[in-house]
Amino acid sequence: MGQSKKYIFVTGGVLSGVGKGITAASMGAVLQAKGINVSIQKCDPYLNVDAGLLNPAEHGECFVTKDGAETDLDLGHYERFLDLELTQKNATLSGKLLSNLIADERAGKFGGKTVQLVPHLTGAIQDAIELAADGSDVHIVEIGGTVGDYEGLSFVEAIREFAGRVGRENCLYVHVVYVPFIGTSKEFKTKPAQNALNELRGFGIVPDCVVVRTDDPAPAGVAKKIAMFSGVSEDAVIMLHNAKTVFQIPLIIADSGVLNVLNKFTGNDTTPDLKKWQDIMLAQSTVRERDVTVGLVAKYMDNEDTYISVLEALKSAAWHTEVNLEIKWINAETASDTDFDSVDALLVPGGFGERGVPGKIAAADYALRTGKPYLGLCLGLQVAVIAAARRGGLADAHSAEFDKATEHDVVYIMAGQEGKESTGGTLRLGDYDAVLRDGSKAATAYGATEVVERHRHRYEVNQKFVQEIEQGGLVISGTSPDGKLVEFVESPEHPYFVATQAHPELKSRPNRAHPLFVGVLRAASKR
Known part of the structure; x- marks a missing residue:
């Protein structure tokens, strides 16, 4: 790897719960298997300060870090995939950032300036990202929700601006979209994914990689169409249908064109050692x-x-x-x-x-x-x-x-x-x-x-x-x-x-x- 710290931003389109967290964790696992020091972070646009009071029936479990942060369940995926013990800095919610900004404004720390979403909230988001990235070679950031949600606009703008802070060559944008299968016409429909990609480009971000989620395996024509409408090369489109287990995803990513994208981005073409994941798959499949x-x-x-x-x-x-x-x-x-x-x-x-x-x-x-x-x-x-x-x-x-x-x-x-x-x-x-x-x-x-x-x-x-x-x-x-x-x-x-x-x-x-x-x-x- 080069000397510059690298950042991977994972966003989602079409619908929530599409698998951004598993995708982010799996990419991190592949990078770790190449010997790269990885860190990871979840940015949630919710106005909650933390996940402690969220209804588990709606949001899933509240995951607790070693230093006592009450977080989204995706941090559990991160820890299981990357075998890290994460902390409060790895979970960033709008409510926490906004409460800090308001406290600073009340304390007179802005010197009479007008406090705004841009640049103050977007700047706070970027500061939180850099803080969480400390000590790693590649920092992965998952943005919660879907691109276009009102509450998420500041986060999308922040990661767009972030390329200006650290250099576009040090940022990799990954967009996860969903392609449904319509039973009556017996075909996969890419239009929702096309619209989601158009929306991301409308905010000034052209993705470097697109992960296409489907319930069942989709024909190659779907990837070709997504590549055409997203503006990325076809080998940077990964088709990811529902796997038997989420722990198969690192193997799928390493066997796709995304590995070449990661190699080029990090400057590290070492073959990933995936024995750990192969052993897990063997253990799961053995009767x-x-x-x-x-x-x-x-x-x-x-x-x-x-x-x-x-x-x-x-x-x-x-x-x-x-x-x-x-x-x-x-x-x-x-x-x-x-x-x-x-x-x-x-x-x-x-x-x-x-x-x-x-x-x-x-x-x-x-x-x-x-x-x-x-x-x-x-x-x-x-x-x-x-x-x-x-x-x-x-x-x-x-x-x-x-x-x-x-x-x-x-x-x-x-x-x-x-x-x-x-x-x-x-x-x-x-x-x-x-x-x-x-x-x-x-x-x-x-x-x-x-x-x-x-x-x-x-x-x-x-x-x-x-x-x-x-x-x-x-x-x-x-x-x-x-x-x-x-x-x-x-x-x-x-x-x-x-x-x-x-x-x-x-x-x-x-x-x-x-x-x-x-x-x-x-x-x-x-x-």
């Missing part, structure tokens, strides 16, 4: 001798993105333990023993709000009664503690989050969190240390007694009720270093009943399964 069905006890039943990191962590653990994984969705609002009987293991993920909590408590109680393997994550730990306390003699044991009148609040609000229940950015967020009891199931799974996991919670286990919780079948197997916060609980006599207040799914990688997920699948496969 194993053992089948394991995991019951995911959840309240959002119509949007898998709400639990995307949990699902990916389960898949990675299945490849590692060499089992065929089936995930059965169990509606927490209607869950019963019949549902629990039909699976080999139960997993209760994190969540907020009272809806579905009785079903999640029932799942934990069932696992304690029957010896069925159980993994609880965040809320999954809290409902396990409630179930155990009720089994230990406290019939009305509950969480103060769901029953403020209970006298036996075995889960209660953390000190300093009172009154902040509906506010953003105030949870216990990011990496925290935990000390595990030597010889515990958790310590055995990790192979260590000191671990670091990411958190996102406001309530904690009330250690005043430890005796009743233990009588119900659970012991505290991990705490914060000062012993004040319960981080892990487990059932000593159980084949595998482990729950953590953390979100270990956020640190799982496709080629490095998380030990807690491996543990529950191993226990399930033995049944």
Whole structure:
């Protein structure tokens, strides 16, 4: 590579959810496979300050970085593909930039100048991009939404201007478009993609590469037509139909004309070492001798993105333990023993709000009664503690989050969190240390007694009720270093009943399964 830092901007057209995040992460993976130091960033035009208060049913999971940023789920894709631990600087939302600009204006930092979207907001966007790019050779920036959205205009203008700041030769513009197949006429229609490309050019950006998303493989004529209307060469148009797995995308990109575009752009024509991705594909396609069905006890039943990191962590653990994984969705609002009987293991993920909590408590109680393997994550730990306390003699044991009148609040609000229940950015967020009891199931799974996991919670286990919780079948197997916060609980006599207040799914990688997920699948496969 040359000395100048390179920037790749990934935009989208036609519709949202077209795959910009996977495309950006996959291009980064190919560059890494060439030995290039890559960084990545998501710029979202939403007026939210962060993703912490966004509805997960609409936007998918809230991904948490090691330093406590509540971000869009695309940062999870970035971390899994690039094996990086990202930070607050890798997630940029309009609301945060605007609030900073307004604060600076109120503090008199503009010296009486008129504060405008151009140049002040566009300049702030560019500053955020340069900050996130620090320390890398190539920085990839995904612009959320679709080109033409009103709220996104400042971001499109900012990345257009950015070429003037760093040199057009140091900027690569990638536009991701969607081409639908019309069943009645039996043909792919490129007109929406043509319009999306025209719109991008109307804002002064001519793409260097076009990624064409289709549901099914499209004929070569589609690429030819897109090339003609986009103004890019045909070998810089990549046709990307739905793959069996997103982890195939780096291999597809490396096998397309886009590799030549990346080689020319970076000045690095090293053949990418893609063995990691080939191994992942082999692991995914191999049929194993053992089948394991995991019951995911959840309240959002119509949007898998709400639990995307949990699902990916389960898949990675299945490849590692060499089992065929089936995930059965169990509606927490209607869950019963019949549902629990039909699976080999139960997993209760994190969540907020009272809806579905009785079903999640029932799942934990069932696992304690029957010896069925159980993994609880965040809320999954809290409902396990409630179930155990009720089994230990406290019939009305509950969480103060769901029953403020209970006298036996075995889960209660953390000190300093009172009154902040509906506010953003105030949870216990990011990496925290935990000390595990030597010889515990958790310590055995990790192979260590000191671990670091990411958190996102406001309530904690009330250690005043430890005796009743233990009588119900659970012991505290991990705490914060000062012993004040319960981080892990487990059932000593159980084949595998482990729950953590953390979100270990956020640190799982496709080629490095998380030990807690491996543990529950191993226990399930033995049944």
